[in-house]
Amino acid sequence: MNVKVTMRDVARYAGVSVATISNVLNNVSKVSDDTRERILKAIEETGYKLDYTARCLSMGKSNLIGVMFPITEKGDEPSILLRNNPFYSEFTSGIEYVARKEEYDILLTGIESGQECRDWIARRNLDGIILLGIHPESFFNEMKDVKLPIVLTDAYEEYSTKFHRIMVDDEMGGYMATKNLIDSGHRNIAIATGRIGTNGVNFKRFEGYKRALDEAGIPLNTKIIIEEHVNFDGGYRIGNILLELDEKITAVFAVADIVAFGIIKAFKSRGKLVPDDYSVVGFDDIKICEYLTPELTTIRQDIFRKGMASAKAIIDDIESGVVTHETIMLPVELISRGSVRKL
Amino acid sequence: MNVKVTMRDVARYAGVSVATISNVLNNVSKVSDDTRERILKAIEETGYKLDYTARCLSMGKSNLIGVMFPITEKGDEPSILLRNNPFYSEFTSGIEYVARKEEYDILLTGIESGQECRDWIARRNLDGIILLGIHPESFFNEMKDVKLPIVLTDAYEEYSTKFHRIMVDDEMGGYMATKNLIDSGHRNIAIATGRIGTNGVNFKRFEGYKRALDEAGIPLNTKIIIEEHVNFDGGYRIGNILLELDEKITAVFAVADIVAFGIIKAFKSRGKLVPDDYSVVGFDDIKICEYLTPELTTIRQDIFRKGMASAKAIIDDIESGVVTHETIMLPVELISRGSVRKL
Numbered sequence: 001m002n003v004k005v006t007m008r009d010v011a012r013y014a015g016v017s018v019a020t021i022s023n024v025l026n027n028v029s030k031v032s033d034d035t036r037e038r039i040l041k042a043i044e045e046t047g048y049k050l051d052y053t054a055r056c057l058s059m060g061k062s063n064l065i066g067v068m069f070p071i072t073e074k075g076d077e078p079s080i081l082l083r084n085n086p087f088y089s090e091f092t093s094g095i096e097y098v099a100r101k102e103e104y105d106i107l108l109t110g111i112e113s114g115q116e117c118r119d120w121i122a123r124r125n126l127d128g129i130i131l132l133g134i135h136p137e138s139f140f141n142e143m144k145d146v147k148l149p150i151v152l153t154d155a156y157e158e159y160s161t162k163f164h165r166i167m168v169d170d171e172m173g174g175y176m177a178t179k180n181l182i183d184s185g186h187r188n189i190a191i192a193t194g195r196i197g198t199n200g201v202n203f204k205r206f207e208g209y210k211r212a213l214d215e216a217g218i219p220l221n222t223k224i225i226i227e228e229h230v231n232f233d234g235g236y237r238i239g240n241i242l243l244e245l246d247e248k249i250t251a252v253f254a255v256a257d258i259v260a261f262g263i264i265k266a267f268k269s270r271g272k273l274v275p276d277d278y279s280v281v282g283f284d285d286i287k288i289c290e291y292l293t294p295e296l297t298t299i300r301q302d303i304f305r306k307g308m309a310s311a312k313a314i315i316d317d318i319e320s321g322v323v324t325h326e327t328i329m330l331p332v333e334l335i336s337r338g339s340v341r342k343l
Numbered sequence: 344m345n346v347k348v349t350m351r352d353v354a355r356y357a358g359v360s361v362a363t364i365s366n367v368l369n370n371v372s373k374v375s376d377d378t379r380e381r382i383l384k385a386i387e388e389t390g391y392k393l394d395y396t397a398r399c400l401s402m403g404k405s406n407l408i409g410v411m412f413p414i415t416e417k418g419d420e421p422s423i424l425l426r427n428n429p430f431y432s433e434f435t436s437g438i439e440y441v442a443r444k445e446e447y448d449i450l451l452t453g454i455e456s457g458q459e460c461r462d463w464i465a466r467r468n469l470d471g472i473i474l475l476g477i478h479p480e481s482f483f484n485e486m487k488d489v490k491l492p493i494v495l496t497d498a499y500e501e502y503s504t505k506f507h508r509i510m511v512d513d514e515m516g517g518y519m520a521t522k523n524l525i526d527s528g529h530r531n532i533a534i535a536t537g538r539i540g541t542n543g544v545n546f547k548r549f550e551g552y553k554r555a556l557d558e559a560g561i562p563l564n565t566k567i568i569i570e571e572h573v574n575f576d577g578g579y580r581i582g583n584i585l586l587e588l589d590e591k592i593t594a595v596f597a598v599a600d601i602v603a604f605g606i607i608k609a610f611k612s613r614g615k616l617v618p619d620d621y622s623v624v625g626f627d628d629i630k631i632c633e634y635l636t637p638e639l640t641t642i643r644q645d646i647f648r649k650g651m652a653s654a655k656a657i658i659d660d661i662e663s664g665v666v667t668h669e670t671i672m673l674p675v676e677l678i679s680r681g682s683v684r685k686l
Contacts, residue, residue: 067451077647079436079437079439079647080436080439082432082439083433086432088432089425089431089432092451096425096451096453097422100453105450106450106452107450108435108439108449109439110440110443232634264636265633268636269636287575288631288634290575290608291604291634292634292635293611304420
């Protein structure tokens with residue numbers, strides 16, 4: 001480490017005690033304006049940097065935000081979700097952008113259980129945490145007596161209402177994606193999704209899909225609801241399943257762009273083209289959508305801004321000292337590109 | 344925060360003083376085995392978690408590794424490189440994987456100057472840092488009296504030999520990519536690259552390109568050396584430039600996959616197909632290579648493993664207390680897919 005200016009050096013320079021400096025830094029008003037002035041000048045001239053470790057002990061604040069990912073790919077290298085879906089790069093970059101401006105640092109980690117998360121919060125004396133991706137309910141049960149500000153993203157489950165949430169309008173997105181296909185003349189529209197369950201992001205997007213079908217008088221066909229993992233390989237499997245179906249589908253709504261890419265790839269590998277043979281709409285608008293030809297029609301959620309909103313939410317909670325149970329719902333938007341054909 | 348077991352609670356439970364516990368935790372051998380035993384049992388039974396803040400002050404070790412990105416896209420949202428190239432998601436995930444196993448945490452941040460970086464190291468009491476992406480030489484001048492372990496990735500400049508470096512064999516990669524095209528019958532092979540300069544990753548890949556041409560007796564044609572930003576938009580611009588050239592090229596070596604995607608996109612937007620009209624080879628093997636049709640032929644550097652190697656290097660340096668000036672050179676491999684056509 002470089003030669004470090006200590007509080008003692010500043011004290012010597014200013015001709016005061018270390019305790020006096022500590023009082024000034026911690027805004028304990030027991031010093032005269034003149035002394036304060038002298039100390040601030042000494043700090044500037046010696047180049048003293050307040051060590052967060054020391055400040056953390058004296059003020060109980062670390063200016064650290066934990067950003068926690070679920071760990072996936074159990075096997076040789078159980079790694080964080082950041083690795084698998086570019087969605088999380090954009091999200092994390094948005095968090096980092098706001099944190100840096102507000103003088104917080106972000107700690108990035110993969111966490112498997114709520115207990116682990118609690119231990120980590122205590123060990124690092126975190127000011128707040130942002131949870132990315134989906135965590136099981138047991139996770140939150142283990143976290144329930146944690147009084148720290150917590151921001152959840154994309155969580156619909158019952159327990160999640162007790163947290164500060166950042167969401168996008170998933171139901172509306174599912175509706176818009178499906179309606180776009182219906183308006184283009186499609187009626188046999190498959191949905192490619194993660195496990196739908198009874199709540200959560202997939203469920204909501206599915207609800208939107210159902211609403212659009214319903215509005216158009218198209219009966220729900222359970223044979224063309226395909227549930228798989230929400231990643232490229234899951235999409236690839238769905239693409240192959242769809243090609244084997246007896247049902248004559250002409251379009252697919254994929255609940256994530258990354259799934260849509262897998263589907264398109266499977267189609268192409270068997271000589272089927274998008275949008276000539278099948279129309280496809282995704283969800284997210286990750287950057288890769290524009291790399292493909294045709295570019296993917298999708299539902300945009302502004303991922304970088306969602307990251308920014310998450311960081312703002314946690315910092316507001318930390319600085320106000322009030323843990324908020326509020327839901328911020330960000331809008332979605334249909335981005336029409338080349339992957340949908342008019343019938 | 345959850346009700347926290349303090350060192351005082353452990354002391355009460357074990358029937359010893361706080362100072363005695365501190366001695367045990369810091370391996371100061373002034374206590375009997377019996378007392379040590381009793382304290383360790385008390386720690387276990389009370390569920391006491393060693394607060395890193397306290398340990399950091401007592402032991403001077405934070406178990407924190409800073410992972411620093413250059414900030415790009417000057418403008419409204421100057422954000423970290425993580426946002427722009429999926430390369431960095433895989434890299435960061437590799438670092439996180441090893442750090443988690445070794446009980447380190449990673450702090451992620453965007454840093455513009457060496458001075459900022461120094462301040463940050465001091466403020467956070469970091470144990471070591473990993474610098475991702477390219478930083479200007481001035482950055483390192485400002486860092487030169489920092490005695491902390493530092494790992495650089497992909498740095499060739501003169502100053503970088505004073506650091507622990509993780510590299511891939513860029514020259515060999517450039518050679519293999521170009522030779523693959525030559526072996527397929529191509530002779531007019533453009534190179535799409537960032538600023539070549541006189542050193543660095545682009546320079547080395549360019550050196551490999553030249554060696555392969557030279558070996559095949561193909562003269563270097565400076566009109567088909569195109570320098571642009573190393574991102575999708577840069578590649579897109581290069582694609583358009585290549586289509587306007589009088590030179591009759593049949594193939595392109597792009598020094599990064601993300602650049603190759605931009606080139607392919609520009610080609611397609613003007614009705615030119617890969618590999619029918621042009622063959623393209625990339626570099627990196629990011630996951631997206633497989634999403635495209637045809638899949639991209641590229642030079643694989645195992646990015647996740649490179650992240651792992653970076654984390655291992657910094658942790659070795661931290662724990663040995665020896666700052667290493669060593670270079671770890673990881674191999675590259677040609678991955679033949681569908682973007683190269685035999686002439």
